[in-house]
Amino acid sequence: xxxxxxxxxxxxxxxxxxxxxxxxxxxxxxxxxxxxxxxxxxxxxxxxxxxxxxxxxxxxxxxxxxxxxxxxxxxxxxxxxxxxxxxxxxxxxxxxxxxxxxxxxxxxxxxxxxxxxxxxxxxxxxxxxxxxxxxxxxxxxxxxxxxxxxxxxxxxxxxxxxxxxxxxxxxxxxxxxxxxxxxxxxxxxxxxxxxxxxxxxxxxxxxxxxxxxxxxxxxxxxxxxxxxxxxxxxxxxxxxxxxxxxxxxxxxxxxxxxxxxxxxxxxxxxxxxxxxxxxxxxxxxxxxxxxxxxxxxxxxxxxxxxxxxxxxxxxxxxxxxxxxxxxxxxxxxxxxxxxxxxxxxxxx
Numbered sequence: 001x002x003x004x005x006x007x008x009x010x011x012x013x014x015x016x017x018x019x020x021x022x023x024x025x026x027x028x029x030x031x032x033x034x035x036x037x038x039x040x041x042x043x044x045x046x047x048x049x050x051x052x053x054x055x056x057x058x059x060x061x062x063x064x065x066x067x068x069x070x071x072x073x074x075x076x077x078x079x080x081x082x083x084x085x086x087x088x089x090x091x092x093x094x095x096x097x098x099x100x101x102x103x104x105x106x107x108x109x110x111x112x113x114x115x116x117x118x119x120x121x122x123x124x125x126x127x128x129x130x131x132x133x134x135x136x137x138x139x140x141x142x143x144x145x146x147x148x149x150x151x152x153x154x155x156x157x158x159x160x161x162x163x164x165x166x167x168x169x170x171x172x173x174x175x176x177x178x179x180x181x182x183x184x185x186x187x188x189x190x191x192x193x194x195x196x197x198x199x200x201x202x203x204x205x206x207x208x209x210x211x212x213x214x215x216x217x218x219x220x221x222x223x224x225x226x227x228x229x230x231x232x233x234x235x236x237x238x239x240x241x242x243x244x245x246x247x248x249x250x251x252x253x254x255x256x257x258x259x260x261x262x263x264x265x266x267x268x269x270x271x272x273x274x275x276x277x278x279x280x281x282x283x284x285x286x287x288x289x290x291x292x293x294x295x296x297x298x299x300x301x302x303x304x305x306x307x308x309x310x311x312x313x314x315x316x317x318x319x320x321x322x323x324x325x326x327x328x329x330x331x332x333x334x335x336x337x338x339x340x341x342x343x344x345x346x347x348x
Contacts, residue, residue: 007247020209021149031152032064034175034242038158039095039118043070048093050079050102051334056149057122061097081105085163090113095119099335100126103142104271105133108295113139114139120156122147126240127265127272131167146170146240148159149215150205151224154179154197155238169237170230176325177201181232186219197230198223223335246339248277248285255287255318264289264305264320269297274337278322278346290342294330299325 007010034044035041049062062073066148074091075086087093095118103121106112119142121131125256126144135142143166145156157171165171173179181195182188189195200223207214217225229241242258249255257275264273272292277285293299300308302323311317330341 007291021221022206024206027205028152029068030057030065030175030262031060032068034177034203035060035065036069038064038156038171038174039120040159040259040268041065041069041071044070044319045069047073047094048074048076048084048087048091048096050076050084050096050098055334056147056152057097057334060152064240068213081109082111085109085111085113089113094154097145099120099270099331100130100336101331104130107137112137116140119143123147125151127262128167129266135167141166143167144170146228146238148226151175151201151226152200152203154199154201154226165237166220167231169239171238172236173199173201175201175203178205179238180223181230192228192231194231196244197226197228197238198239199226200224221254229258248275248287250277250280250283250285250287250317253317257287259286260289260309260314260318263309263314264291266312267300267308269300271295272329274339275320276339276343276346278343286321287318288322288324288346290324290326290329290346292326 008023047061047065051057051060052147053062055061065071065074069075072326074087074093076087079102082277093116095116097120100121103119108242116138117140118135119138119140121142122145131142131144143157147153153174154177155171155173157166157169158174161171177198177199179199180188181193181197183195189308198219204224208217219225227244229244231241233239240258242256245256247254248257257277261273261276264270264275268283271294274290275286276290280286289305291299291332302320305323310316324346332338
């Protein structure tokens with residue numbers, strides 16, 4: 001069957017011609033089955049699903065995982081952290097899978113309880129500080145997971161991995177999945193060096209609704225080009241460093257938005273951050289930090305943010321030249337930040 005995936009929904013915000021990610025029953029069942037060992041699923045588990053069933057997380061965790069492992073699912077029509085906590089208690093929910101915004105709001109809610117056993121947090125903007133603090137406040141295993149609509153779960157950590165790897169890495173390939181990192185010429189990079197992440201495995205999608213896009217999406221030998229950048233350590237743990245196209249070019253110098261975001265997120269007054277490039281007549285692009293402050297906390301000024309980043313070792317040439325403080329950020333239905341919409345808003 002062709003999956004009416006969340007990628008189609010997301011692309012409506014980005015472009016007029018949705019790509020349409022095509023899965024089969026085999027690819028989606030391979031994804032569901034591979035999650036059992038790494039998430040320790042049993043028939044006693046119950047998931048709270050705030051993402052739509054048209055999103056890949058909803059399809060897999062609210063529909064297919066229950067079919068494979070006999071788990072239960074509780075659906076939310078609209079996300080609200082207080083209502084979610086009430087449902088977790090009433091329905092004996094044991095785990096959740098979702099974007100950082102869900103984990104953050106649960107952990108920071110005054111009624112937060114230690115009921116969940118697992119929160120698997122996905123997205124390119126997962127903040128290690130958030131994962132560590134949320135795990136302590138919610139009393140659960142909180143970990144990072146890496147995947148996409150095209151390739152739902154490429155890597156994560158399992159029960160046998162060191163606890164710190166759940167926080168500082170996206171884990172290792174699960175099931176029969178494989179990854180490799182390559183440079184701009186498609187050649188493998190050295191261990192510890194940054195490269196584009198290529199992936200292959202039984203859960204990889206079949207192609208796009210517009211088949212003309214497939215040539216760019218796959219290498220000639222069948223690896224999926226994720227478009228994400230990362231590093232692999234000697235033990236095989238993956239760390240996402242940014243998007244191949246999420247690069248700000250300031251005076252001819254490439255600046256990784258993810259690198260700056262990770263350091264800003266460590267500021268005690270910052271709840272959430274997105275870093276984007278904005279057009280500039282002199283520099284080509286400038287770095288703009290968009291910050292949502294923690295509740296009842298004064299957000300940092302641009303000068304204070306620069307001092308914080310400099311103290312953490314960020315080169316001065318990468319410092320933000322503009323700071324915007326917002327109450328919230330534009331998001332997809334699954335809670336991920338829409339940087340294209342954010343750039344458009346700032347430019348106008």
